[in-house]
Amino acid sequence: MEAIIILFLTGIIALFLGIFKQPKLTTVSSILGLVAAGIVQYFPLDILSDKYNILEFGDAGNAFVILALMITALIILSGDKGFQEDKSHVGDYHALLLFSLSGGIILIGFKDIFMFFLGLEILSIPLYVLAGAKRQSKESSEAAVKYFFMGAFATCILLFGVALIYGSTQSFELEKILEFTAENPVGPIFYVGLLFILASFLFKVGAAPFHFWVPDVYQGSPTVFMGYMSSVVKLVGVFAFVKFFRIAFDNVHEFWTILIAVLIAISMFIGNLSALVQTKFKRLLAYSSITNGSYALMSILYQGSVQDSSLWIFMVGYGMSVVALITISTIVNDERDEISSLKGIGYKNPLIGLVAIVALLSTSGIPPFTGFFGKLMIFSAVWVNYPWLIILALINSAIGVYIYLRLIMTILSKENSETTSKLSITILQQGVLISCLVILTFGWVFLAGWK
Amino acid sequence: MELLIVTLALGLISFIIPRNNIKLFGLMGSLVSAGVAIFHLLNFDSTAPLTTLYENHTLPFGMTFHIGYDGLGLLMIMLTNLIIPIILLSNYNNSKTSESSLFHALVFLMQFGLLGVFSAEDGILFYIFWEFTLIPIFLILYWFGNGTNKILLKFFIYTLIGSLGMLLSFIALRTHATSFDYVDLVAAKLPAKKACWIMSGIMLAFAIKIPVFPFHTWQPDTYTSAPMSATMLLSALMLKMALFGMIKWMLPLAPEGIADLKWLVLILSVVGLLYAAVMCIRMNDIKRLFAYASISHLGLIAAGIMIFTKDALVGASVQIVNHSIIAVGLFLIAEILESRLNTRNMSEMQGTATLAPKFGFWFAVIAFASVSIPFTAGFIGEFTLLKELTDFNPWIGILSSTTLVFGAVYTLRAYQLSMFGAPKNEIFEDLRWNEIAVFFILSIAVVVFGLFPHLISDLVGPSLDRILAIFNAPTSL
Helix, strand or coil, rough: CCCHHHHHHHHHHHHHHCCCCCCCHHHHHHHHHHHHHHHHHHHCCCCCCHHHCEEEHHHHHHHHHHHHHHHHHHHHHHHHHHHHCCCCCCHHHHHHHHHHHHHHHHHHCEHHHHCCCCCCCHHHHHHHHHCCCCCCCHHHHHHHHHHHHHHHHHHHHHHHHHHHHHHHHHHHHHHHHHHHHCCCCHHHHHHHHHHHHHHHHHHHHCCCCCCCCHHHHHHHCHHHHHHHHHHHHHHHHHHHHHHHHHHHHHHHHHHHHHHHCCCHHHHHHHHHHHCCCEEEEEHHHHHHHHHHHHHHHHHHHCCHHHHHHHHHHHHHHHHHHHHHHHHHHHHHCCCCHHHHCCCCCCCCCCHHHHHHHHHHHHHHHCCHHHHHHHHHHHHHHCCCCHHHHHHHHHHHHHHHHHHHHHHHHHCCCCCCHHHHCCCCCCHHHHHHHHHHHHHHHHHHHHHHHHC | HHHHHHHHHHHHHHCCCCCCHHHHHHHHHHCCCCHHHHHHCCEEECCCCCEEEEEEECCCCCCCEEECCHHHHHHHHHHHHHHHHHHHHHCCCCCHHHCCCCHHHHHHHHHHHHHHHHHCEHHHHHHHHHHHHHHHHHHHHHCCCCCHHHHHHHHHHHHHHHHHHHHHHHHHHCCCCCCCCHHHHHHHCHHHHHHHHHHHHHHHHHHHHHHCCCCHHHHHHHHHHHHHHHHHHHHHHHHHHHEEEEEEHHHHHCHHHHHHHHHHHHHHHHHHHHHHHHHHHCCCCCHHHHHHHHHHHHHHHHHCCCCCHHHHHHHHHHHHHHHHHHHHHHHHHHHHHHHCCCEEEECCCCCHHHHCHHHHEEEHHHHHCCCCCCCHHHHHHHHHHHHHHCCCCHHHHHHHHHHHHHHHHHHHHHHHCCCCCCCCCCCCCCCCHHHHHHHHHHHHHHHHHHHHCCCCHHHHHHHHHHHHHHCCCCCCC
């Protein structure tokens, strides 16, 4: 709770600093705010939480909040160079990111559908603005409009579903819905409501069959915000999805698990097969985020102590890879965003090369990188009930390796493209790359640390 | 533990060593790691079931961090740590690779991965190291080889698909075991049908790596396009991971499945060894010839392992060591010919022996070792394997024995074509000191293991006995 307030205040401070055109100070205050929020989240002050009791994090929630804060901080640092150049808007960008993140934290800690809806909207609305931040670009405007309309529709469907659920269970609280379904039989209205909520969730996390907006919006948005969407938003989206369904609808899980399993299988193939033929870097990342989102979503298919830990470790691996890749993309800073513009960048700058290898191999699930452990834990937990899904997922992993390996070969090539011959990399970006490298390489340490 | 840390540290330090010192540093570093391995060998107690190096069972989710070795593991560790200096020595004058810090770093990282594979005592750890070895070799092939992206992708994806099969098997096996620890995985009791699937999954990984016919198609292209040292690493060490894995991991883990898979793998191995041998006879590209020869030799070892008797496994161990030695020798020969004549086509190489008598002599020595004449390790290894195969089934035995004849035909044909006849080329620089040293060490090793094969069999014997004891094989089908 205090973390959300700190983030919100930091956002307002960023707005004011923006007015006084203090770009450097804005970055410093945002980072400090994120760090302070992390500390407060980890060592709670207990000023407000007990009084209202609307949010509950627990150990797992805390870990997810800290991960989201960390990824956001790294994204802000990696995009800092671009923000500084746009002096009149730097405060807005910071503020909107922080507002959106505070919504994300509500989405991790919610206990009833009210807070859930609040969190979802606070998370989404700043993103509609950020997607259109490149105002001169047609694609960016298209992304913003598309994202806004699609998001609005999804929200309507969600609200409709919530109304139906409330109508059949007389409660907004997840635990009470669970109790109600345990004691009373539920009618078709309940299931229709469930399906509506499911649809809007699938939309938010970008899974099939509601994934069409993802590539367009990701490609149009500025790189930094696209990184935020595909890491932090995906993280909190999947976490909220799992939490919502595994608490509120756990008693009817036979009804929806098989459905989600089939949709996951479809999403994996859609994401990977489309990524095979992409020539634009951000579009490739968008399709790869559809696939990875569906791997993450597999954690909804089982219950127990490994549920949170496996999702968390998977998200550490995936989030850090995204941060590393979008940092590389910002460093190259190619307007056309062609994959061929990355040619030779790794051979020219060994740090970028090393980080690219590690990030891409981690996403494709090659040990000993963090991504492997996340995949391993999720897959082996799902294996018990859905062996066919895991076989499909491993086939997809192989396709994924093909996609990422081609990318690695492009990046490590000895030949140069025009863009790579004039690279400029800031100290902050170097720091971001190094932290990604460390976290992706020593991810197995988290395994030992997770209780 | 220092066994692994030394090589990892060498790998990381190599990145920052300047170009003009890296050659010497690489050689010295590999000798240090060889020294560490010899120290372990001297202190080895073959009666103990397992020499544990490090153990941590507190990881969540059934994963353990458990490394150690038994006799078989130590044999492979010794092999790795002694072959790497020889590879670096034979690569000493090859300025493209030997003067690159990156190359040495990758070789040491590769060595680290191999040592991990041979000392892992946990399924997931084994898989991690198994996959890890793929990354350095891929980068060596990419940066220092002349293969097209297509060949490299084929190599990586092909071997990776096999590995995914193994991962799936471990995941499936875990549902029957308390943890991924080797002991627990071995103790798991499986229904026969499931065991068969699990075994096939693991076998897929090994069959692609060895490679067993029809999974061999990645191998000749990769070998021919790779730089010499990478070919040596691949054939002398990396393929041995799969043979080691068959003995230590595949058969003990799912012994219930062997009845169904025994004949399949045996027949594929024998078909592969015949097919590769026949391919060799018509081959004019010398490096490709040795690549196919490698398939042929390894097919015999794989067939022998599938019989799973003590003698066959001892024969396989001897042959594993022998093949590593021979492979380094043969690929060095191929490299010498290719780099000095700028061709791999044997019909353009005539008469090299008259120009370079020393080379002619040492090529003959390695060629004879390769066709397993008596007093070489190959004789002991192949003879034991063939005897066991014939005992198991005379037809299989007879068919595999033709590999001796074919082997002699294609090796001596290669020798004849490249060495004898009127010289086609004007100049051919004779052997350099490092090449003579390599050939000398290799031939001594071959003869020593040929005369005293018990050096190997005493080392691996007790651990093979233990594996055979947990393995309750049905004797008849």
